[in-house]
Amino acid sequence: MIVCVAVVGHQNNPLYIQSFNEGDDALKLHHIVHCSLDVIDERVNNPKKSGPMLNETFLGLLYPTENYKVYGYLTNTKVKFILVTTDLDVRDADMRNFFRKFHAAYVDAVSNPFHVPGKKITSRTFAERVSNIVKSFGLGSSG
Amino acid sequence: MGREVAESCVDSLLIEMVSSYADRFYATKPELAARRIESIGYQVGHQLSERYTMDRPRFGDHLDAIKFICKDFWSEIFKKQIDNLKTNHRGTFVLQDNRFRWLSHISVDPSPDSSVTSQDTSEASVENKAAQAASMHLYFPCGIIRGALTNLGIPCAVSADISNLPA
Numbered sequence: 001m002i003v004c005v006a007v008v009g010h011q012n013n014p015l016y017i018q019s020f021n022e023g024d025d026a027l028k029l030h031h032i033v034h035c036s037l038d039v040i041d042e043r044v045n046n047p048k049k050s051g052p053m054l055n056e057t058f059l060g061l062l063y064p065t066e067n068y069k070v071y072g073y074l075t076n077t078k079v080k081f082i083l084v085t086t087d088l089d090v091r092d093a094d095m096r097n098f099f100r101k102f103h104a105a106y107v108d109a110v111s112n113p114f115h116v117p118g119k120k121i122t123s124r125t126f127a128e129r130v131s132n133i134v135k136s137f138g139l140g141s142s143g
Numbered sequence: 144m145g146r147e148v149a150e151s152c153v154d155s156l157l158i159e160m161v162s163s164y165a166d167r168f169y170a171t172k173p174e175l176a177a178r179r180i181e182s183i184g185y186q187v188g189h190q191l192s193e194r195y196t197m198d199r200p201r202f203g204d205h206l207d208a209i210k211f212i213c214k215d216f217w218s219e220i221f222k223k224q225i226d227n228l229k230t231n232h233r234g235t236f237v238l239q240d241n242r243f244r245w246l247s248h249i250s251v252d253p254s255p256d257s258s259v260t261s262q263d264t265s266e267a268s269v270e271n272k273a274a275q276a277a278s279m280h281l282y283f284p285c286g287i288i289r290g291a292l293t294n295l296g297i298p299c300a301v302s303a304d305i306s307n308l309p310a
Contacts, residue, residue, distance in 0.1 A: 010296070055200040055201045055202070055203055056200055056201070057199075057200065057201055074201065075193075075196070075197075075201075076192075076196035076199060076201055076202060076295060077192065077193055077196065077294045077295060077296070078296055100198075103197055104197070106193075107193050107194045107197055110190060110193055111190045111193070111194065113186070117186075117189055117294075
């Protein structure tokens with residue numbers, strides 16, 4: 001199950017962060033997202049380690065914690081998408097697919113002429129689309 | 144799934160925008176009008192670059208991004224690629240388009256200016272006026288390019304130069 005998704009701008013400013021579990025406290029998830037920014041920075045600045053995935057937008061598994069796995073995605077415009085999940089065996093293809101849909105939703109949200117670049121994404125349509133994508137991800141991987 | 148719009152609509156919109164800003168809102172301050180038009184372009188370019196780079200691998204360096212602007216971005220917006228790309232390898236790039244789509248319908252107004260008497264000067268002034276009007280129409284595309292490059296992580300200044308007008 002996906003417990004948290006986040007969009008972080010090119011100056012590491014949070015643009016959108018949303019957790020999807022009731023019980024766990026959101027602060028912990030935010031902390032995990034925050035930590036993953038360093039991992040992304042390291043990946044991007046030391047491209048040798050990541051090998052063949054050199055210039056892909058999908059960054060793969062950033063790091064596992066006890067209960068979660070964190071995945072990352074970096075767009076050409078240096079916007080980061082971060083996903084925290086409790087699923088321990090996720091297929092890369094599913095993850096790529098998720099991020100592609102998520103990216104499409106993000107692009108549509110920032111193309112709104114009333115959206116101010118660099119400010120938080122407040123669009124309700126975006127929130128709705130994201131929660132739909134998150135829900136359908138759970139179905140896709142189980143079925 | 145992209146929705147399409149007739150090219151004439153885009154042309155008309157551009158012409159109307161330029162004339163609104165240059166002749167009405169800021170009729171007395173042409174530099175201000177230019178800046179306003181450029182900043183509209185900037186926003187458009189900012190958003191378009193987000194969309195058009197969606198399915199691409201990340202750019203390795205600035206040259207990759209410039210190539211993207213010359214090829215894919217240019218063909219998305221102006222329906223053709225850049226004809227010539229030059230650089231001094233110090234961060235200046237010159238992109239040359241021999242048939243810039245958005246100016247291809249602009250022509251010199253042949254009706255002579257009544258206030259000018261001599262034949263030579265009137266021709267020169269008509270030419271001059273046309274160039275001025277055309278350059279006014281280039282602030283918007285300049286803004287688009289600047290917005291796109293800035294969003295791709297390359298802060299820059301973009302200016303346009305017309306060597307000879309079509310028609």
